[in-house]
Amino acid sequence: KDITGMIARGELAAALEIRNTLLPSYSASLNRLAESVAERINGVLAGGLDLYGATPSRALFLYDSEVGAAATLAVAPLDPAELAAAGAGAPGGNANALLLGELGTSKEIDGATFVEFYGNLAGRMGSDLASARESREIHAELAGQARALRESISSVSLDEEAAYLIQFQRNYQAMARMVSVLDELTETVIRMV
Numbered sequence: 001k002d003i004t005g006m007i008a009r010g011e012l013a014a015a016l017e018i019r020n021t022l023l024p025s026y027s028a029s030l031n032r033l034a035e036s037v038a039e040r041i042n043g044v045l046a047g048g049l050d051l052y053g054a055t056p057s058r059a060l061f062l063y064d065s066e067v068g069a070a071a072t073l074a075v076a077p078l079d080p081a082e083l084a085a086a087g088a089g090a091p092g093g094n095a096n097a098l099l100l101g102e103l104g105t106s107k108e109i110d111g112a113t114f115v116e117f118y119g120n121l122a123g124r125m126g127s128d129l130a131s132a133r134e135s136r137e138i139h140a141e142l143a144g145q146a147r148a149l150r151e152s153i154s155s156v157s158l159d160e161e162a163a164y165l166i167q168f169q170r171n172y173q174a175m176a177r178m179v180s181v182l183d184e185l186t187e188t189v190i191r192m193v
Helices: 008-044 095-102 114-155 158-192
Strands: none
Touching: 008 095, 008 114
């Protein structure tokens, strides 16, 4: 039976939130970024011509979307002559290379550049980390206050309790001795009568 929904507080709840919510969200964003960069660059290169005036036969970036683009992103082993730096209308030129350079400033993902998207993701992660640290400190302070309050309410000193216990034990022994003496006196009085 799945009990994760019943765990609402504590270290286990925090670990479950990280595993089930935060990490998948970060991973999805990183995969989206890696896939967008790879597809956009591969798309620009596919529209150009290589050093020999031919359209490229292989993509520059490769990835496995099933496993995750961020984890599997790789550069294909291409010869520099195979890069399509020239535009389709101007073999030997650098039109495609200029288009690749413009990708650094163009809004490609959610109205942001690749660098801005990554910066927003890193900022979100930093904010989540700062929030978690602050929450941990607050909970540690609350736990300390609760312990101090519990100790002040119970205000039981083991030393004082031990002293009282010894005092009661001696009082009991004294009373037992007194009862014994009274018993002896009563017996003596009865014999005299």
